[in-house]
Amino acid sequence: MSNFFKKKEEKPKPKVAIHSITGCAGCQLVIYFIRDKLLEILGEIDLVSAPMIKGKNQPGPYDICIVEGMVASEQDLEHLKKWREESKILVAWGTCATHGNVPGIKIFEDDEKVENTVYDNKSNLTGKNKPVKPTPIEQHVKVDFSISGCPPAEIEFMRMMQHFLMGMKPRVYNEPVCVECTLNENLCLLDDGKECLGPMIRGGCNALCPNINHPCTGCHGPLEDANIPQVIKLLERNGISKELIKQRLQKYAGLKFEELGTELR
Ligand code: SF4
Ligand code: SF4
Ligand code: SF4
Structure with missing residues (x-):
């Protein structure tokens, strides 16, 4: 049949x-x-x-x-x-x-x-x-x-x-917040002396905070391969204190903080 x-x-x-x-x-x-x-x-x-x-x-x-x-x-x-x-x-x-x-x-x-x-x-x-x-x-x-x-x-x-x-391995977004921020044609908040951590933080949020003029406080945690010492130097050149950067990183990435280098201790 x-x-x-x-x-x-x-x-x-x-x-x-x-x-x-x-x-x-x-x-x-x-x-x-x-x-x-x-x-x-x-x-x-x-x-x-x-x-x-x-x-x-x-x-x-x-x-x-x-x-x-x-x-x-x-x-x-x-x-x-x-x-x-x-x-x-x-x-x-x-x-x-x-x-x-x-x-x-x-x-x-x-x-x-x-x-x-x-x-x-x-x-x-x-x-x-x-x-x-x-x-x-x-x-x-x-x-x-x-x-x-x-x-x-x-x-x-x-x-x-x-x-x-679809049977695929998920692709996790792995670019800094700055990438989406730039694609959204935002003016960089660092130029205004604001404490944006975007260069070292994993994006994927479509730069939610900078889109509304609020600095990225780092809620996605640092990128695996972020050059944290360089970003800290960049932020310091923009008048952002090491103490503030440390507090922000401790808040979201505290337990990995020890791995983030000696620059912030
Ligand atoms: S505002 Fe922040 S996220 Fe946007 S480009 Fe500047 S540093 Fe990067
Ligand atoms: S704080 Fe979080 S949601 Fe806001 S821009 Fe940074 S990573 Fe995105
Ligand atoms: S505090 Fe923890 S559980 Fe609550 S939204 Fe943030 S990551 Fe999720």
């Missing part, structure tokens, strides 16, 4: 999970607030686990697991290791996941002092809640793709998912 009328076999949709450890949930919100294309993407995947928006969530295995946040407790570590074991592809989503970001500022202060300031009662900080040294997720598990940003831009999620769905 002819197979002519037989329904074409559909390819199974990739099982996707969106999970979170210590962070502010802003990176997940970027995904859920994508306007035009979110439903289109959801039609192409099987979103099996997304505790922020779904009541019923499945454990792995996952084809793709997107993780927001950084490791700050024993429980974070336990979850992260489990998701890694359950996932073919693990994505570090956002600057907390890739660099440690704001929660990582803790390493610049005395642990005891921070905990006394934050918690009235420290008796709960035991077992799974026990704090561990704040760390980006790649320090604990293998990460397949890292997309920084506090939060990352929605276009970065769309681009990543499109590449995954």
Whole structure:
């Protein structure tokens, strides 16, 4: 008998999970607030686990697991290791996941002092809640793709998912903010003596801040191959103090700060 009328076999949709450890949930919100294309993407995947928006969530295995946040407790570590074991592809989503970001500022202060300031009662900080040294997720598990940003831009999620769905390796934008800023024909804020970190920071945000005359404060973290000493010299020539540059880099890239060279110490 002819197979002519037989329904074409559909390819199974990739099982996707969106999970979170210590962070502010802003990176997940970027995904859920994508306007035009979110439903289109959801039609192409099987979103099996997304505790922020779904009541019923499945454990792995996952084809793709997107993780927001950084490791700050024993429980974070336990979850992260489990998701890694359950996932073919693990994505570090956002600057907390890739660099440690704001929660990582803790390493610049005395642990005891921070905990006394934050918690009235420290008796709960035991077992799974026990704090561990704040760390980006790649320090604990293998990460397949890292997309920084506090939060990352929605276009970065769309681009990543499109590449995954086409069976391609996602191409992570890896140019400084200055590239998109120049393409947008902005006047350079450094010429006005403003403290823009764009030359050393990974773009992908379409120069969101300089577009509105606000200096880039570095929320995507430094580029892997940024020539940080040279950029610092350039910024200093423009009257920007080393102390300010240091504060900005500590805020978003604090946990990688030690790797950023001795120039800022
Ligand atoms: S990277 Fe920024 S937006 Fe994302 S979870 Fe961390 S603090 Fe929130
Ligand atoms: S304004 Fe900032 S991001 Fe734009 S070109 Fe100047 S330094 Fe680069
Ligand atoms: S311009 Fe800089 S601070 Fe603003 S969103 Fe882009 S990377 Fe973040």
